[in-house]
Amino acid sequence: MAVAGEGCYLTDSAGRRYLDASGGAAVSCLGHGHPAVIAAIREQAGRLAYAHTSFFTSEPAEQLADWLVDAAGGAFERVYFVSGGSEGIEAALKLARQYFVEIGQPARGCFVGRRQSYHGNTLGALAVGGNAWRRAQFAPLLIDAEHIAPCYSYRDRKEGESEDAYGERVARELEETVERLGPGRVIAFIAETVVGATLGAVPAVPGYFRRIRDICDRHGVLLILDEVMCGMGRTGTLFAYEQEGIVPDMVVIAKGLGGGYQPIGALLVSGKIFDAVRGGSGFFQHGHTYLGHPIACAAALAVQRAVREGNLLANVQEHGAALRTALHVRLGHYPNVGDIRGRGLFLAVELVRDRATKAPFDPALKLHLAVKREAMARGLMCYPMGGTIDGRFGDHVLLAPPFIIEDSHVAEIAAKFSAAVDAALATVKA
Numbered sequence: 001m002a003v004a005g006e007g008c009y010l011t012d013s014a015g016r017r018y019l020d021a022s023g024g025a026a027v028s029c030l031g032h033g034h035p036a037v038i039a040a041i042r043e044q045a046g047r048l049a050y051a052h053t054s055f056f057t058s059e060p061a062e063q064l065a066d067w068l069v070d071a072a073g074g075a076f077e078r079v080y081f082v083s084g085g086s087e088g089i090e091a092a093l094k095l096a097r098q099y100f101v102e103i104g105q106p107a108r109g110c111f112v113g114r115r116q117s118y119h120g121n122t123l124g125a126l127a128v129g130g131n132a133w134r135r136a137q138f139a140p141l142l143i144d145a146e147h148i149a150p151c152y153s154y155r156d157r158k159e160g161e162s163e164d165a166y167g168e169r170v171a172r173e174l175e176e177t178v179e180r181l182g183p184g185r186v187i188a189f190i191a192e193t194v195v196g197a198t199l200g201a202v203p204a205v206p207g208y209f210r211r212i213r214d215i216c217d218r219h220g221v222l223l224i225l226d227e228v229m230c231g232m233g234r235t236g237t238l239f240a241y242e243q244e245g246i247v248p249d250m251v252v253i254a255k256g257l258g259g260g261y262q263p264i265g266a267l268l269v270s271g272k273i274f275d276a277v278r279g280g281s282g283f284f285q286h287g288h289t290y291l292g293h294p295i296a297c298a299a300a301l302a303v304q305r306a307v308r309e310g311n312l313l314a315n316v317q318e319h320g321a322a323l324r325t326a327l328h329v330r331l332g333h334y335p336n337v338g339d340i341r342g343r344g345l346f347l348a349v350e351l352v353r354d355r356a357t358k359a360p361f362d363p364a365l366k367l368h369l370a371v372k373r374e375a376m377a378r379g380l381m382c383y384p385m386g387g388t389i390d391g392r393f394g395d396h397v398l399l400a401p402p403f404i405i406e407d408s409h410v411a412e413i414a415a416k417f418s419a420a421v422d423a424a425l426a427t428v429k430a
Contacts, residue, residue: 005032085228086120132391200348200396232256236344
């Protein structure tokens, strides 16, 4: 039972401290107990806790929206605040469909996503996501969606194939799918800019997303990027797509937006989509009770101000590189460490039975859970996942510590994590 949090650490009811090296689920970007954020929550609660958006807007919602639009540098015009990532994805899917209805293309009714992706646990988000394990028992309830290959260079790039050729090959699968479904049938392509927990901090190869953007533009398909986990500074830039040289039509953010201090997510929307709805039916046919919650927006604004004023994106870049180097030093020579990857403070280690062939461990061993168990025993939190390859085979462990980490935290993470991997491997080989 967690009872307290301070900085990069959580404390349980027995008084044991844990270094939060995963930010929970890549959420706690500012760590725990940040005084400026707590003060903002208290102040807003004393002024106005809640006002339904069918009657009022609020100062925190307007200020946070202005902040995000400005931070995006003109890429988006409007912001739709929700309570988390899954709600943000649902809003994006419905708004994308409504956009085409508004502009007179109602035949568009299909989404294309990627295999081994994850966009949330609600039914629409599960449908466009490609996490086989999470989808399986709910499959009869899900809308039809097409799924193409992820951009997963470590496993899928052929021997002798350049990164450029590989990126072109997997992007071409989107064009082939759109053409197979027929002109004017696809609503949007949705992807995580850097794939999160399902594959484990997998960035695309250079040029992949530029090709995807071009394909979407040529076929009139919207591009929705899911940055719920990888956005809001986690990869070293505020928006992960900045490193891809493109701008999507919509982007969904959440976890790092509020840093866990309040439940909040947001959908950022381009002007052409907003204008189509405003000039058509005049309203987005969607809504939730807690849209634009004043306390949540006040907390998120305080989080974002702290990130900017503390120059924490530079710290993400610096200590992200340092942590990756430390992991390579500690684990890079291990015969059971297949890949160490990621961007910024969004890193993962993929574990394999055979490094040369990349063969995975028997999933019955649940190696990823053994690493988590051994890490917790050493006072370290990490984020494990199985089924990396296809929903059944493959193990990886994600690391996503707070943006405030210092050199001492990097050393502690590397030492405790490598010890946990050692111990976990010993249990499965015993």
